[in-house]
Amino acid sequence: NAGVMQNPRHLVRRRGQEARLRCSPMKGHSHVYWYRQLPEEGLKFMVYLQKENIIDESGMPKERFSAEFPKEGPSILRIQQVVRGDSAAYFCASSPSNAAREAFFGQGTRLTVV
């Protein structure tokens, strides 16, 4: 079991472009969480998804950000029209159940907006 896989590890985008971050959960895990870590800050919860459903998106910015977790394939965090303030590390975690405490984390994707 390779663990939670995130790609790319590093992503550079110009202002106004779109960023797509991928997260492949651990085998057998159907629950995915996305967190964002801004410079000098802790990880902040963004969204919690199960297969084909968004369960809790209370931490997601209202505009430009969206997430999905399709029946097949990885979970995608999509940021449209990126701005410099979106530069951060984005972490994904997966869990076999709806208990966040059982989640395992990926290595993160570091997004840099230039």
Add this chain to the structure above:
Amino acid sequence: AQRVTQPEKLLSVFKGAPVELKCNYSYSGSPELFWYVQYSRQRLQLLLRHISRESIKGFTADLNKGETSFHLKKPFAQEEDSAMYYCALDNYGQNFVFGPGTRLSVLP
């Protein structure tokens, strides 16, 4: 509101010295607290959770509800302990609330 604070951004100690990384929280209810560690270029890993009262890599942490603290301690620091340490609170089972992290640097 649920909140986790870690007052030290950076903590430097010499090898063999005791280390204590501070964590305080605010939470209404019965809290579940965790310590996560991130070694250089590696993923965030669970270090320990207060419920299991375990000692991992020589680290321990005791939940003090009176002081709303969950400080991480190790009597003798090793160079390989150098890493980022995050204190985290289980937010009603739905997600984690993380502290800002403390970078521990163990000097030879």
